[in-house]
Amino acid sequence: MELHTETRDDALHVTVAEPRIDSAVAIRFKDRMREVAADGPARVVLDLGAVDFLDSSGLGAVVAVMKLLGPGRTLELCNLTPNVEKVFRLTRMDRVFTIHPDTEAAFADKRSIA
Amino acid sequence: MTLPDGMRGGIAPSDDARDASCCEAEAALIVVEATPMGVRCALAEMRTRFAPAGPGPDLLGMAETVLAEALNNVVEHAYRHGGNGPIELRLVHCGTRLKVDLRDYGDPMPAGVLPGGALPAYEGSGDGPPEGGFGWFLIRALARDLSYIRENGQNRLRFFVPLAEA
Numbered sequence: 578m579e580l581h582t583e584t585r586d587d588a589l590h591v592t593v594a595e596p597r598i599d600s601a602v603a604i605r606f607k608d609r610m611r612e613v614a615a616d617g618p619a620r621v622v623l624d625l626g627a628v629d630f631l632d633s634s635g636l637g638a639v640v641a642v643m644k645l646l647g648p649g650r651t652l653e654l655c656n657l658t659p660n661v662e663k664v665f666r667l668t669r670m671d672r673v674f675t676i677h678p679d680t681e682a683a684f685a686d687k688r689s690i691a
Numbered sequence: 692m693t694l695p696d697g698m699r700g701g702i703a704p705s706d707d708a709r710d711a712s713c714c715e716a717e718a719a720l721i722v723v724e725a726t727p728m729g730v731r732c733a734l735a736e737m738r739t740r741f742a743p744a745g746p747g748p749d750l751l752g753m754a755e756t757v758l759a760e761a762l763n764n765v766v767e768h769a770y771r772h773g774g775n776g777p778i779e780l781r782l783v784h785c786g787t788r789l790k791v792d793l794r795d796y797g798d799p800m801p802a803g804v805l806p807g808g809a810l811p812a813y814e815g816s817g818d819g820p821p822e823g824g825f826g827w828f829l830i831r832a833l834a835r836d837l838s839y840i841r842e843n844g845q846n847r848l849r850f851f852v853p854l855a856e857a
Binding site: 597636643 | 727822
């Protein structure tokens with residue numbers, strides 16, 4: 578499970594460099610996210626632009642990552658591909674996460690869009 | 692014979708091709724082992740088989756989602772007492788639909804019926820959003836004409852998925 582991380586503005590920008598988050602890798606994804614986000618900024622932006630496919634295991638893992646960050650930290654998403662976006666929308670998890678259309682929107686000056 | 696990534700069999704014309712009422716095409720038979728890698732293999736084979744030539748919108752995305760959930764259920768529930776399958780998948784592309792016939796030899800569905808498709812409830816539970824329970828919701832949201840029979844030790848799930856852009 579390849580993740581690229583970069584601290585950007587006030588946030589940790591995590592890019593998933595894998596085409597799938599499915600039942601074969603969901604647990605590894607969660608474990609790797611726990612590692613890379615440990616002791617990091619309060620705001621974590623997960624970039625799913627390379628992910629073409631997310632099943633319910635993958636969706637559950639993204640929810641689990643949000644929970645393991647704990648109170649006071651947030652997990653936001655950006656760059657969802659059409660199939661992944663549809664899974665979030667159908668399951669109404671699009672209401673649980675702040676979802677940015679692209680990286681620029683995720684890192685725009687938040688005061689201007691607040 | 693060594694097969695990659697959990698693939699146990701290849702594609703062969705199905706015996707059921709004659710039963711395909713809406714379509715003359717022969718069913719593609721895909722046989723995989725009941726493991727997460729077997730599921731990946733079946734989905735990749737589905738795309739290889741049914742992706743249209745050339746660029747264009749992805750019409751198979753939701754079919755892949757439904758198939759993944761149905762296959763994952765077989766791996767995680769029907770074969771939970773052990774054994775790696777097999778899982779047999781018979782697919783026919785009929786116009787704007789993908790017809791699916793999914794068979795396994797694991798445990799029957801609880802009480803012999805398909806689970807419901809409600810989203811897991813969590814508001815007010817204090818536990819936050821659910822980390823699971825989305826599988827049957829997605830299947831019921833996207834599949835049509837679902838039917839299930841248990842016969843001679845075999846589970847057989849049939850449905851079709853409209854082929855459409857996400």
